[in-house]
Amino acid sequence: MESRRGTVFTTGDGRTAIRFERLLPHPPEDVWRAITDPARLSSWFPAVVDLDRPVGSELFFAVTEEQQRRYGMADDPDRKPNGRLLRSEPPTVLEYEWAGETLSWEIARTPTGSRLVFTNVLSDPEAAGPAAAGWEAGLEVVEAQLDGRPITWDPLNRAEELAAAYE
Template identity: 85%
Template sequence: MIGYIVGMDRRRGTVFATDDGRTAIRFERVLPHPPEQVWQAITDPARLSAWFPAVVDLDRPVGSALYFGVTAEQQRRYGMADDPDRTPNGRLLRSEPPEVLEYEWSGEILTWEITRTATGSLLVFTNVLTEPDAAGPATAGWEAGLEVVEAQLDGKPITWDPLDRAEELSAAYE
């Protein structure tokens, strides 16, 4: 894989070309929390509702069709409409708690890998995109979401809106 880091901050996402020529983004976070807690932060619907850009139930068997719905905030802010038929738009590809979660969402592949470390966990998140031009906005959005995940794990109050934060971060990824 050939990659480049967007910006100089190590907390920024890495945008790279996959071996098959698609565009992907990757984040790494060293977290002082065990993998089981990190797994809950990326799968529990109550936690996801604070940062994930869709409403989804990931507690399904591998191979299950998934429906990623529009959030109430996306409806309010952007006028996005949810599919009343809830037609599946994804699939659960891997679920190996608390180490690997991978799913397809509208043609994109999202992979969460959690490795136990001596002091907690290493979280590696990779999103293989369908549209290369989406790398900037997607990376800003995932960085904002990961900030919420870290705050949740640390027990800190979330005093910001992740959509507003993504807009602030977008300049770093243009």
Template identity: 55%
Template sequence: MLGTLATTDDGRYALRFERRYAHPPEKVWRAITEAKHLRAWFPAVVDFDLRPGATLRFLPTAEQVRRYGMTEDQAATGEITRVDPPHLLEYTWDAEVLRWELTADGVGGCRLVFTNVFDDRAMAAPAAAGWHAGLEVVAAQLDEREIDWSPWERADALTGEYVGSID
């Protein structure tokens, strides 16, 4: 289930992922907003203040420091732009927009649509691979399956697949 890439009306790029989970929106909401879950898959250290207009601060993970030479104090900022628990969360991360939509499926599960909007086309394949790997970790967390692999290594492995599918 690869993500897709589209050009927005204003000339930006939107990566879109759709996933179905056999878990209610409330449980998936916790996986995408609570620090104890985010640490396993989100590509930054962030704690959410789930109020519209709240400022977010994104810090590098230990793996980003190791892999990319980032310093632990390199922070990015963002803002919560829309929030309707457990159905909608939208926020900025510097110039990017991240939008999480959860819809109950009527049989105890839900559909997640995640969209990441950004300016630089060159980041599409690596970003898609990273989000894809992160969503695999979310699925494992929800199903209470052990994660015995690195999402970073998984993203590296998926990048070539995304280069071929969205370029």
């Protein structure tokens, strides 16, 4: 079985990145919806964002209600864009910038479903451990959604549990 852990590595230009790979028994179209549909994103993604925009569009990644409640985080009252949609080729490639980071989702059809490769190029190398734990927890929710399993855990709590694996 594949490793569930993300791989932390240095990119060709010296930045730190995290990469996850998942083999999923679901077609690319279903995986695409799991990573773009606002209703599904609200269960696991660490921001509120509308990704259904033309390539090149500026994006605003808002703070989630849970982040507001748990950490006291607040949105920019001016809602100044903090990202940009770089590529959107449903159902195979989604790439965007967010607060100086690049997030890439690649979905390839396989004989039994899809291969999902997610890469997050970080702006702060010190954030690799916590970010990897958060993405792993989020991907667990994505997989549960795709499988039709109930989500009986909180992804933020799960990320805290996983953090030790990335220290």
